[in-house]
Structures are given as structure tokens and as C-alpha cells.
Amino acid sequence: MPIRYLTADEVRDAERASGDLLTGGVLMRRAAHGVAQVIAAELNRTGGCYGRSVGVVVGAGDNGGDALFAGAELCRRGVRVDAVLLAADRAHSAGLAAFRAAGGRTGERLPDALDVIVDGVVGLGGRGPLRTKAAEIFAGVDSETVVVAVDLPSGVDADTGEVHDPAVRADLTVTFGVRRRAHLLAAPQCGRVVLVDIGLDDVLPETGRGGAPTLSSLSDDEIDWPTPDPGDDKYTQGVVGIIAGSHRYPGAAVLATGAAVTATSGMTRFVGSAHAEVVARWPEVVATPDLADAGRVQAWVLGPGMGTDDAAAATLRTVLGTDLPVLADADALTLIARDPGLVDGRTSPTLLTPHAGEFARLTGTELGADRLAAVAGLAARWSVTVLLKGRITLVADPTGHVLGNDAGSSWAATAGAGDVLSGIAGALLAAGRSPRIAGAAAARVHARAAELASGGAPIGASALLSGLRPAIREFTTRSARTRVDTAPSAR
Numbered sequence: 001m002p003i004r005y006l007t008a009d010e011v012r013d014a015e016r017a018s019g020d021l022l023t024g025g026v027l028m029r030r031a032a033h034g035v036a037q038v039i040a041a042e043l044n045r046t047g048g049c050y051g052r053s054v055g056v057v058v059g060a061g062d063n064g065g066d067a068l069f070a071g072a073e074l075c076r077r078g079v080r081v082d083a084v085l086l087a088a089d090r091a092h093s094a095g096l097a098a099f100r101a102a103g104g105r106t107g108e109r110l111p112d113a114l115d116v117i118v119d120g121v122v123g124l125g126g127r128g129p130l131r132t133k134a135a136e137i138f139a140g141v142d143s144e145t146v147v148v149a150v151d152l153p154s155g156v157d158a159d160t161g162e163v164h165d166p167a168v169r170a171d172l173t174v175t176f177g178v179r180r181r182a183h184l185l186a187a188p189q190c191g192r193v194v195l196v197d198i199g200l201d202d203v204l205p206e207t208g209r210g211g212a213p214t215l216s217s218l219s220d221d222e223i224d225w226p227t228p229d230p231g232d233d234k235y236t237q238g239v240v241g242i243i244a245g246s247h248r249y250p251g252a253a254v255l256a257t258g259a260a261v262t263a264t265s266g267m268t269r270f271v272g273s274a275h276a277e278v279v280a281r282w283p284e285v286v287a288t289p290d291l292a293d294a295g296r297v298q299a300w301v302l303g304p305g306m307g308t309d310d311a312a313a314a315t316l317r318t319v320l321g322t323d324l325p326v327l328a329d330a331d332a333l334t335l336i337a338r339d340p341g342l343v344d345g346r347t348s349p350t351l352l353t354p355h356a357g358e359f360a361r362l363t364g365t366e367l368g369a370d371r372l373a374a375v376a377g378l379a380a381r382w383s384v385t386v387l388l389k390g391r392i393t394l395v396a397d398p399t400g401h402v403l404g405n406d407a408g409s410s411w412a413a414t415a416g417a418g419d420v421l422s423g424i425a426g427a428l429l430a431a432g433r434s435p436r437i438a439g440a441a442a443a444r445v446h447a448r449a450a451e452l453a454s455g456g457a458p459i460g461a462s463a464l465l466s467g468l469r470p471a472i473r474e475f476t477t478r479s480a481r482t483r484v485d486t487a488p489s490a491r
């Protein structure tokens, strides 16, 4: 099942639909209990709860209520809990009463040495940046203190994931019932996200009503990597054709083609003036300088390093004129920005893979804070699938379904990494995956490859490529295991 990320309004609809659970305060009690349990587990991991020190920063709404009830529960476990009430006259009254009754203290400042600080400033109701008093408190926290956000790090927009300045940067975020969009769109700001069940499963709304974009991410089990069947040969698994690089700049050609060779078990073709360089590095590739001699493919990748001259434009026009799946990247995007009619309304599967700068060129405006709306908007306007690169990759299809992937680190922000991504996604397109799944699965293994290759050190794109096979193996062995586990009994 894909993992869903809802807007604040959708979450509120679900809470309202829970009826008595909401009005009776049960949802808040469950939420607060979840927060307390996560913090207790964190303290237990590092020596236990008794005698430890937790600070709670409490805003005026229900987010502060969650934090106060959680604080009360921690007090009962022997933790010293201090709270700063940012708006004392508007603090959640039942939460504050419970907190005080359990022995929690309130004051103008928190103790210096805290094991954990809890951000209960704002959650779904937050607007704009962290205000001065809260900002000062969080700025003064030392690096040893674990920052736990209730629902969302304050200062992060729940729907767009925009990280205002200042905002809380959490090590851990505890959320309730269903993930919010910001948990993916601003993943680095949230740290580890823990989802607490508060009984909303039966009332979660259908998303995407009225054509509004939806956001989800693929679970690991859904990365169904193509593997050859017993009857397959080199032609039947989907042949990908790469058009990239140039004699003068062969690097993009070698990287994109190498990624396709690594991601595919059938055959990879190459077209371009760097054909000799490509074959020298990847002898298994069937390469030619001319598109007319290329042979049959099931998908094309074109753009990385291919230039933007008339010949490149003519090649692009020919390839887009076929009914094959096409991935356009880099220089192909520059050409498309000049003439959107090339792809606008193309009926065969089409995947554009811009980074932020290329995206601005395609649309004529800077990307802005709402990346999700921007990418979904372009995909709908041109009826193509758009993969927006970045630490959080977003892949939007024309119907407004967006898949996101957090790379987990930014080591892949290196020259040539995009060429590698295009080769992987092209291989998946040739194997028959939809542009949306091809893009999202490629982003996932690309990120994993970077992680494996880096191990915490800088990497170049060649090293990233070397991490690709072990990364793919993790997903193919997982699905092989699933097949064995679900095989019918032989008896």
C-alpha cells in the first residue's frame, strides 16, 4: 500500500468524522499518550526515565494541549518536566490542570540541561515562522538535547512543507492517525516521524477530490523491480535507447548509458557522437551515431549533454513523434522550454525530469515554496508526467497523483547524478512501468545507491553508479522473498 500524506483540512475532516472521539477529548488523550510513550522510549534508550529532565514549550492551541498531557504522563513516570507557556492565558486548560496536578512546573524559562525538549508550539493550526520567544528558547537548546515535535515542527507549513525562518528542526516528530504532507515535503526538518494510531483509520477521507493533487510515497514492497522470467531473452525485457552526450562531452553519455546497463538485464542501445566512448566503457551496448540505424527500442531517454543545436532539436522531434515512452532530461528540456508544443498533449507515456532551474525554464516562473502544487500544475497543463528532482523528488502525473521520495541524505547532489537517474528511469519505462512508477522507483534506488556508495563521504556520479547494483538487489531480493512466502503449500 502506498503511504499517504494528507492536508491539514483533510486531517481535520477525519477528526471531525470521528465524532465522540473528538468531542470527548479521546483523540487528544491518545495523541498525548503516544507522545509520552515515544519520549519515554527515547529516555529509556539512554538510561531510563527516572530523574531525567524534559522541557515543554506550549502554544495556545491543541498542539500545546497534547504537549501538556504528555508532560503530565512523563511526570508520573518520574521525569522532571518544566513548561514554558507562550500564551499563559490561552493554554489548553484541561491539559494545564493535568500537568500541574502531576507535578509539572511552569515558568518563564527552561532548565539549562535538558534531555528532551518538546515542541508543542503549533501543529496543524500554525501559520508562518516561529515567533520570537519560542525561537529564542529553541535557539538556546544544546546539541545533546533531543528535539521532539508534536505533530509538526513549528514554523513548517503543514501543507506545502515550506520551512519558514525560524522554524524548529526536530530529531523526532510524533504524529497522529495519518501523516501530514509536510512529513514528506519537509522530511529533513521533521527527523524520524513516528505515527501513533488514534483510531482514525475508518474515517480517513478519499483524497484528490475535485482534482486536487494527492501525495503519497511508494512502500518498499511496491518497488517491483523487473526481473527476467524463464522465457525471457535479451529483447523481451524492454530495450532502452539512450541519446545523450557528445564526442566532446562523453561523460553524460557514459553515465546515463551505464545506469541503463546496470538497471536492465536485457539490452541497452545508444545513439550519439560519443558512441565509441560509450562502447569503450560499456562493451555490451549496441551503439551507433545515427538515429536511423538505432534498431528497435521500447523506450527512449534523451537529453543529458546532447546539446541544443538544430540537429539535437530534430532528433528530439523525431523521438517525440514516435508512440514510444520517452524520458526527456537536461538539454531536451531546454529545447522543450523553447517549444512546449513538442510535448504538450503527447499521448504516449512522457516523463520530463527537471531540476529546479530547468523547471523554472519550462514554466517561465521560479519554483516557489509550494513545489507540490507547481509540479502537479505543470503535469496537468501539458498532460505529461513531471519528475522534479531534489532532496525530495516529486513525480506528478497529469491526473494530479504525486509520488514523493525523500533521498534521506543529499550526497547525490553531485554532477552527473541526474544522468544516472535518467538511465535508471528509462530502463523501467522500457520494461513497461508507467512514467510515474518508473520515476518514483528510479528516485528510490538512486537515493539508496547514493547512500550505499557514500557511507557518509562525498561521492561522484561514477561512485553512485557503483552503488546501483547493490541498491537494486535489496529490492529484488525483497520481492523474491515475498514470492516464496506467499507460494501455495505443496501438500
Ligand SMILES: NC(=O)C1=CN([C@@H]2O[C@H](COP(=O)(O)OP(=O)(O)OC[C@H]3O[C@@H](n4cnc5c(N)ncnc54)[C@H](O)[C@@H]3O)[C@@H](O)[C@H]2O)[C@@H](O)CC1
Pocket: 015, 022, 027, 028, 029, 031, 032, 059, 060, 061, 062, 063, 064, 066, 121, 122, 123, 124, 125, 126, 127, 128, 129, 130, 131, 150, 151, 152, 155, 176
Ligand atoms: N482535533 C483533535 O482532537 C486533535 C488535535 N490534535 C492536535 O491539535 C493540533 C491542532 O490544534 P489547533 O487547531 O488548536 O492548532 P495549533 O495548536 O496548531 O495552533 C493554533 C494556535 O496557534 C496560534 N498560532 C498560529 N501560528 C502561530 C505561530 N507561528 N506562532 C505562534 N502561534 C501561532 C494560533 O493563533 C492559534 O491560537 C494538531 O496539530 C494536534 O497536535 C491532536 O490532539 C489529535 C486530536
Ligand SMILES: [K+]
Pocket: 063, 119, 120, 121, 122, 123, 149, 150, 151, 152, 153, 154
Ligand atoms: K509542534
